[in-house]
Amino acid sequence: MAVEVTSGPAAASADQPDDVPRAIVTRVSGGDQVFRAILRVGGFTVLLITVLILIFLLLRSLSALKRAGFAFFTTASFSPELGNHFGIAALLPDSLEIAVIALAIALPIGLAVAIYISEYAPIALRGVMIAVIDLMAAIPSIIFGLWGFFFLMPRILGFDQWLALHTGWFPLFHVPGQVTLPGIVGAPFIAGVVVSLMVVPIITSLTRQVFSQAPQGEREAAYALGSTKWGMVRTVVWPFGRGGVIGASMLGLGRALGETIVVTFILTPPTFHFTFHILQGGGNSITAEIANFVRQYDAKGIAALLACGLVLFVTTLIINSLASIVISRSRSGASTAD
Amino acid sequence: MTAQTPQLEQTPSPSEVRVRISTGSAQGSATFIGAASAALGLVWLIYERLLPFSGALGFWLCWYVVFMVAYYVMARMQWTRLEARNRLASVAFATGGIIAFFIVVDQVAYTLAKGSGAVEHGNFWTQSQGLVGPLSPQKVGGVVFAIVGSLEQLGLATLFAVPLGITAALYLTEIGGRFARVVRTIVEAMTALPDLVAGLFIYVTLILTFGLPQSGFCAAAAIGVTMMPIVARASEVVLRIVPGTLREAAYAVGGTQWRTVKDVILPTARSGLATAVVLAMARGIGETAPVLLVAGATKVLNANPFSGPQVSLPLFIYNAVHVYGTPQYVERGFGAGFVLVVVVLVLFTIARRIGGSAPGELTKGQRRKLAREAMRT
Numbered sequence: 001m002a003v004e005v006t007s008g009p010a011a012a013s014a015d016q017p018d019d020v021p022r023a024i025v026t027r028v029s030g031g032d033q034v035f036r037a038i039l040r041v042g043g044f045t046v047l048l049i050t051v052l053i054l055i056f057l058l059l060r061s062l063s064a065l066k067r068a069g070f071a072f073f074t075t076a077s078f079s080p081e082l083g084n085h086f087g088i089a090a091l092l093p094d095s096l097e098i099a100v101i102a103l104a105i106a107l108p109i110g111l112a113v114a115i116y117i118s119e120y121a122p123i124a125l126r127g128v129m130i131a132v133i134d135l136m137a138a139i140p141s142i143i144f145g146l147w148g149f150f151f152l153m154p155r156i157l158g159f160d161q162w163l164a165l166h167t168g169w170f171p172l173f174h175v176p177g178q179v180t181l182p183g184i185v186g187a188p189f190i191a192g193v194v195v196s197l198m199v200v201p202i203i204t205s206l207t208r209q210v211f212s213q214a215p216q217g218e219r220e221a222a223y224a225l226g227s228t229k230w231g232m233v234r235t236v237v238w239p240f241g242r243g244g245v246i247g248a249s250m251l252g253l254g255r256a257l258g259e260t261i262v263v264t265f266i267l268t269p270p271t272f273h274f275t276f277h278i279l280q281g282g283g284n285s286i287t288a289e290i291a292n293f294v295r296q297y298d299a300k301g302i303a304a305l306l307a308c309g310l311v312l313f314v315t316t317l318i319i320n321s322l323a324s325i326v327i328s329r330s331r332s333g334a335s336t337a338d
Numbered sequence: 339m340t341a342q343t344p345q346l347e348q349t350p351s352p353s354e355v356r357v358r359i360s361t362g363s364a365q366g367s368a369t370f371i372g373a374a375s376a377a378l379g380l381v382w383l384i385y386e387r388l389l390p391f392s393g394a395l396g397f398w399l400c401w402y403v404v405f406m407v408a409y410y411v412m413a414r415m416q417w418t419r420l421e422a423r424n425r426l427a428s429v430a431f432a433t434g435g436i437i438a439f440f441i442v443v444d445q446v447a448y449t450l451a452k453g454s455g456a457v458e459h460g461n462f463w464t465q466s467q468g469l470v471g472p473l474s475p476q477k478v479g480g481v482v483f484a485i486v487g488s489l490e491q492l493g494l495a496t497l498f499a500v501p502l503g504i505t506a507a508l509y510l511t512e513i514g515g516r517f518a519r520v521v522r523t524i525v526e527a528m529t530a531l532p533d534l535v536a537g538l539f540i541y542v543t544l545i546l547t548f549g550l551p552q553s554g555f556c557a558a559a560a561i562g563v564t565m566m567p568i569v570a571r572a573s574e575v576v577l578r579i580v581p582g583t584l585r586e587a588a589y590a591v592g593g594t595q596w597r598t599v600k601d602v603i604l605p606t607a608r609s610g611l612a613t614a615v616v617l618a619m620a621r622g623i624g625e626t627a628p629v630l631l632v633a634g635a636t637k638v639l640n641a642n643p644f645s646g647p648q649v650s651l652p653l654f655i656y657n658a659v660h661v662y663g664t665p666q667y668v669e670r671g672f673g674a675g676f677v678l679v680v681v682v683l684v685l686f687t688i689a690r691r692i693g694g695s696a697p698g699e700l701t702k703g704q705r706r707k708l709a710r711e712a713m714r715t
Binding site for chain 1: 394395396399420421423424426427428430431432433434435437438439441442444445446448449452502505506508509510512513517518520521522523524525526527528530531532533534535536538539541542543546547563566567570594595596599617620621623624625626627630631635652655656659660668671672675678679682683685686690
């Protein structure tokens with residue numbers, strides 16, 4: 001051995017060939033090839049369905065998009081049967097407004113529940129709270145709609161009126177003219193409140209998983225430095241889960257944008273004006289417009305509705321994909337990605 | 339340290355005192371209760387008597403704000419600033435949990451209570467809505483047609499969504515690669531996709547392009563499209579936690595990939611997969627928006643999902659409350675809501691039951707069976 005080392009690499013290469021990594025050959029059996037092909041087809045089908053949704057919606061709404069032209073993005077009313085007068089200039093902002101209201105309410109509640117479950121709740125209560133949040137996600141949207149319309153709406157109106165009367169100087173809570181109960185029924189704010197309750201379980205379950213993965217060593221380090229529990233949460237758990245929080249809120253936004261039944265129930269009758277006065281009755285959304293009129297319109301009207309559906313699909317797909325990338329790229333998600 | 343150690347050994351240890359892990363104390367509880375009642379009294383006086391405010395929700399919001407301030411001030415009088423903040427934060431987080439808990443309980447209880455009026459009539463369970471007018475009393479008509487429709491559509495949707503979803507999940511975990519990462523992103527995006535879009539998709543393809551009439555089958559397809567990503571995502575999470583050592587052991591004894599998946603991975607993840615399927619079914623049976631566009635409208639029993647319109651429970655609720663809208667129909671809608679909530683609760687309980695065990699953990703029966711087989715060989 002020693003002789004070889006002193007004689008250098010040139011001598012070594014003379015007597016024996018260079019080290020070449022041995023190729024590891026695994027022959028995939030015929031059955032496995034079929035099996036792997038089936039799995040690949042399964043994975044591909046998911047992608048295919050998404051692409052097909054895009055293609056078919058685009059094909060079927062093309063006539064309406066051509067008919068309306070660029071005015072589709074600037075028209076704030078929707079009467080496709082009378083002429084070319086239809087567009088999303090009121091529908092899309094209204095949808096976004098409701099989604100943002102929902103997120104603004106759901107984010108603090110959802111995060112509080114997530115941190116409560118992962119950090120504060122006694123062990124016995126933890127399982128119960130996780131079950132409650134899972135059940136909240138499993139309750140059908142139609143039940144949320146019934147509850148929101150018949151239970152919450154009559155009870156929240158007093159609060160709405162109070163807000164409108166006493167904080168009306170703030171433009172968001174302003175209601176033009178006399179503040180009357182019929183004038184504030186079916187406002188975007190109420191729809192946003194109910195939708196927010198549907199977004200809470202999404203935000204909670206995602207962020208809870210991220211928060212509970214915060215490394216034990218860093219938690220103990222914080223305690224060892226004399227931190228209180230709140231100090232530990234603020235300096236260890238929260239920074240660790242920030243990426244997850246951003247992703248979860250985006251997923252929640254996507255979910256809120258697509259919520260149909262609740263918005264349709266609350267915003268009755270729908271009206272076509274976009275306003276920042278969220279307590280004022282009326283308003284509409286892409287989903288409510290489709291749900292209300294898809295069973296009444298003829299082919300021309302349907303094409304226009306499909307164009308709206310396309311806008312909704314593309315918007316939510318982009319938001320959701322970004323969210324899922326953010327979640328998987330964040331420090332916490334990285335350990336579970338593969 | 340060196341100086342202290344012998345000293346520690348010498349001192350006779352007093353009778354061991356249990357370390358209190360719990361942070362609760364009488365003083366803490368008294369502070370909490372004191373702040374709560376002080377806020378209640380103050381807010382009642384100001385809100386109800388002095389200022390022209392009204393409304394229960396506003397009252398409790400004001401109470402909460404005053405309570406938090408009072409609690410912080412009272413805590414600050416006894417403890418350091420860090421400790422007071424710590425306590426304030428625990429109360430704030432617990433509030434979130436309490437709100438979520440009571441909203442879920444309230445929704446379930448409210449639907450059950452409002453629905454019991456219609457449900458207690460026997461005809462509710464045996465008839466359909468064929469002979470029911472807008473103002474008919476609850477003695478006429480029922481939701482049999484909607485229950486049948488829901489079950490058939492859910493069955494068909496499950497047949498479509500579960501094999502496809504689990505195959506996709508297996509692809510993500512067992513094959514992987516760059517393309518799988520794209521598929522995973524898409525699956526995650528699709529789980530949060532508006533369910534309305536799934537309905538639009540089926541409407542555009544099956545009904546507009548292939549010319550099928552509106553039917554229970556189309557509704558099932560739409561529900562299937564919404565269920566599939568849910569199954570895929572939940573299954574992938576379960577399959578991912580199957581220990582890699584099990585997989586390697588199966589390969590090491592010469593198993594092919596197919597046998598490994600069939601005999602090792604799927605049985606190990608069985609309980610988790612079952613939970614994923616049942617949870618997706620609970621989501622599927624409550625889908626309203628997709629069914630709205632493609633199921634058609636009928637008030638009579640149609641047991642054949644492949645021809646003619648077929649209404650499901652959520653769709654009937656939607657029609658009863660939003661389209662017909664008379665008080666009698668609203669009551670019927672709540673009756674159907676009663677049935678729907680019960681079905682979802684049952685499915686949810688089943689899912690929790692199965693999902694309770696960790697992957698690979700055997701039930702008593704399975705352990706006995708294994709022992710028997712071991713005795714025989």
